[in-house]
Amino acid sequence: MHLRKMVSWLLVSQAIGWSATAVAQAPEVSEPLVQSSQSTLSSQPAQSSPVSAAQPAGDDRRQRMGRSSEALLRSIESMTLHEVAAEVLERNPEIARAKHLAAAAAVRAPQVRALPDPVAALTIFALPAETRAGPQRLSASISQRLPWFGKLALAEQVALFHAAAAEAEVEEIRLDKLTEIRRLAYEMAFHVDHQAIVEEERKSLVRYERAAQARYASGTGLQQEIVRIQTQITRVDTQLLEIAEHHVMLGASLNRLRDRPADAPFGVFELPEFALSEPGVLRFDRTVLRRDALTWRPELAAAAARVAAGETLIQLAEKGFRPDVTLGLSYTAVGRRDDTLGRLQPPEDNGDDILALTGSLNLPVWRRKLEAGVEEARASRWAAENAKRYVLAQVESSIGDLTARMPLFFQHLNLLETVLLKQAREALRSAETAYSTGKLNAVDLLDAEVVLFEVRIAAARTRTDLAVAWAQLERAVGRPVQPLKATTNEENESNS
Numbered sequence: 001m002h003l004r005k006m007v008s009w010l011l012v013s014q015a016i017g018w019s020a021t022a023v024a025q026a027p028e029v030s031e032p033l034v035q036s037s038q039s040t041l042s043s044q045p046a047q048s049s050p051v052s053a054a055q056p057a058g059d060d061r062r063q064r065m066g067r068s069s070e071a072l073l074r075s076i077e078s079m080t081l082h083e084v085a086a087e088v089l090e091r092n093p094e095i096a097r098a099k100h101l102a103a104a105a106a107v108r109a110p111q112v113r114a115l116p117d118p119v120a121a122l123t124i125f126a127l128p129a130e131t132r133a134g135p136q137r138l139s140a141s142i143s144q145r146l147p148w149f150g151k152l153a154l155a156e157q158v159a160l161f162h163a164a165a166a167e168a169e170v171e172e173i174r175l176d177k178l179t180e181i182r183r184l185a186y187e188m189a190f191h192v193d194h195q196a197i198v199e200e201e202r203k204s205l206v207r208y209e210r211a212a213q214a215r216y217a218s219g220t221g222l223q224q225e226i227v228r229i230q231t232q233i234t235r236v237d238t239q240l241l242e243i244a245e246h247h248v249m250l251g252a253s254l255n256r257l258r259d260r261p262a263d264a265p266f267g268v269f270e271l272p273e274f275a276l277s278e279p280g281v282l283r284f285d286r287t288v289l290r291r292d293a294l295t296w297r298p299e300l301a302a303a304a305a306r307v308a309a310g311e312t313l314i315q316l317a318e319k320g321f322r323p324d325v326t327l328g329l330s331y332t333a334v335g336r337r338d339d340t341l342g343r344l345q346p347p348e349d350n351g352d353d354i355l356a357l358t359g360s361l362n363l364p365v366w367r368r369k370l371e372a373g374v375e376e377a378r379a380s381r382w383a384a385e386n387a388k389r390y391v392l393a394q395v396e397s398s399i400g401d402l403t404a405r406m407p408l409f410f411q412h413l414n415l416l417e418t419v420l421l422k423q424a425r426e427a428l429r430s431a432e433t434a435y436s437t438g439k440l441n442a443v444d445l446l447d448a449e450v451v452l453f454e455v456r457i458a459a460a461r462t463r464t465d466l467a468v469a470w471a472q473l474e475r476a477v478g479r480p481v482q483p484l485k486a487t488t489n490e491e492n493e494s495n496s
Contacts, residue, residue: 068296068478069174075480080267081185084258088181089174091259098173102166109159113152118144133349134334143328143358151324154316161309168302175298175475177257182471184254185269190464191247192268194457195240201453202236205229208449211435212442225442232446271463272470274413282410283484284403289477293395296478300395303388310381317377320370328358398476402469409466416459424452 069089076082089095121141128135209229215221252262294300336351337343364370431448434440474481 068171068298069178071479072175072178072474075474076182077272078185078270081182081269084185084254084266085178085181088177088257092177092257093259095170095173095177098166098170102163102170105159105163105166109156109163112159113156115147115152116145118142128335131334132347134337134351136354137333137335139330139332141328141330141358143326146325146327148319148322148324151316151319151322154312154319157312158309158316161305161312164305165302165309168298168305171298172302175478179471179475181254181257183468184250184257186271186464186467186471188247188250188254189269189271190460191243191250193271193460195243195247197453197456197460198236198239198243201449202233202240204449205233205236208435208442208445209233215438220438221442228442228446232450271460272467274410274463274466282407284406284473284481285484286399286403289399289403289473289481290395292479293399293477297391297395297476298478299391300388303384303391306384307381307388310377310384313377313380314374317370317374320373321364323361323364326358326360326362328360330354330356330358332356395476399473402473402476406466406469406473409462409469413459413462413466416455416462420455421452421459424448424455428452 073082073085073089076085119142121139121143123139125136125138128137209226212221212225212229216223216226251266254266255262255264258264258266332354334351334353337346428448428451431440431445435442435445470481
């Protein structure tokens with residue numbers, strides 16, 4: 001008798017396990033929802049699907065997005081900058097933090113996909129309950145809550161979408177740090193050039209001071225000229241100190257990105273070269289850049305994943321109106337009757353144990369709470385949709401602004417280096433010749449000298465601005481950018 005009851009116990013327990021497995025493996029979402037989620041992500045080629053672990057196409061999207069920062073890193077020609085940028089991508093604490101958050105989000109899905117823990121209970125009767133069949137000695141039970149069909153799968157989908165968004169955020173931070181390190185390196189390269197130009201200016205001023213002192217000693221010059229030149233030398237010395245201060249500040253910022261001490265050494269950076277010609281015009285195809293941005297920008301992948309998560313959250317909240325099922329099995333051990341009547345006339349089921357199946361439903365009767373959950377999910381979905389619109393507006397604004405300003409930088413640099421620089425140098429040579437023959441005073445000489453060095457500094461500054469803008473444009477697109485072939489102004493106007 002007891003053997004038969006134990007076999008029944010095992011069979012019913014196995015049946016509960018099978019039921020739980022069937023609920024866990026139930027179709028997670030309706031077909032329209034799957035199609036909606038896939039179409040949301042496939043509308044942006046670069047956006048990675050959170051279910052890409054089981055879909056090769058999703059892996060391709062994630063790998064392409066992950067190659068965005070790697071492609072930009074490989075495009076850096078300067079070995080020094082390349083090494084520093086690679087170190088930043090490897091050591092930066094903010095990138096490491098985002099990676100760990102993404103790793104945490106990635107393991108969230110298996111947790112929400114699993115069934116709740118079963119509940120086991122054991123009751124030992126200190127004072128056995130007397131029944132007709134005998135006293136109840138102890139009772140054991142086990143129960144399993146089974147969420148309504150699709151709830152666990154929808155929760156898993158939400159977790160996977162959030163994991164995809166977290167992964168895209170890692171690439172977003174990598175691109176931000178890569179762009180920032182390039183900006184700092186270009187600014188430091190400008191300070192090196194600026195310092196070299198100012199030091200050359202100081203050498204020229206010292207030479208002019210000696211010439212002025214010689215003229216004053218010979219009686220052909222004025223002491224005021226010497227004082228004016230010495231004032232200019234003091235101004236240049238002040239500029240050199242300011243350049244050194246800014247250089248230290250930039251170095252500290254750069255080392256902070258590398259997670260190094262503020263005074264850690266690094267190499268010397270250089271500004272990239274740009275091929276200049278007098279009729280040349282820098283041009284970009286904005287249509288191609290926008291298309292590339294939609295493909296490569298990780299922010300768009302993250303935004304699309306959050307939109308899909310919002311859609312799935314709505315489905316999950318609507319499932320809240322369906323009850324969950326709890327199945328259970330209980331076993332009660334019953335002793336034989338030992339009272340006088342029980343011994344004289346024992347019942348037919350004397351001492352038989354009790355095996356029972358239990359089932360229950362939660363009652364989702366608090367409609368206002370459930371409706372508020374649906375509204376919350378809808379609001380989250382709209383928030384994600386507006387965040388996606390904001391990212392698209394940012395892409396459009398950045399590409400439009402940079403592609404409009406960069407040709408102006410290019411033309412400005414072309415004018416400075418091919419026209420103004422030559423003119424300023426010729427003017428200074430003429431002024432030096434005239435000053436040496438006594439036909440020109442020190443004021444005019446200093447004016448010519450200041451013009452030349454201001455043009456040289458302006459050219460270095462414009463080259464830096466163009467390099468920084470180029471890095472920002474590649475950040476806006478998410479990949480290396482190549483301009484259209486330089487053309488003349490007439491051809492450019494005809495093409496536009």
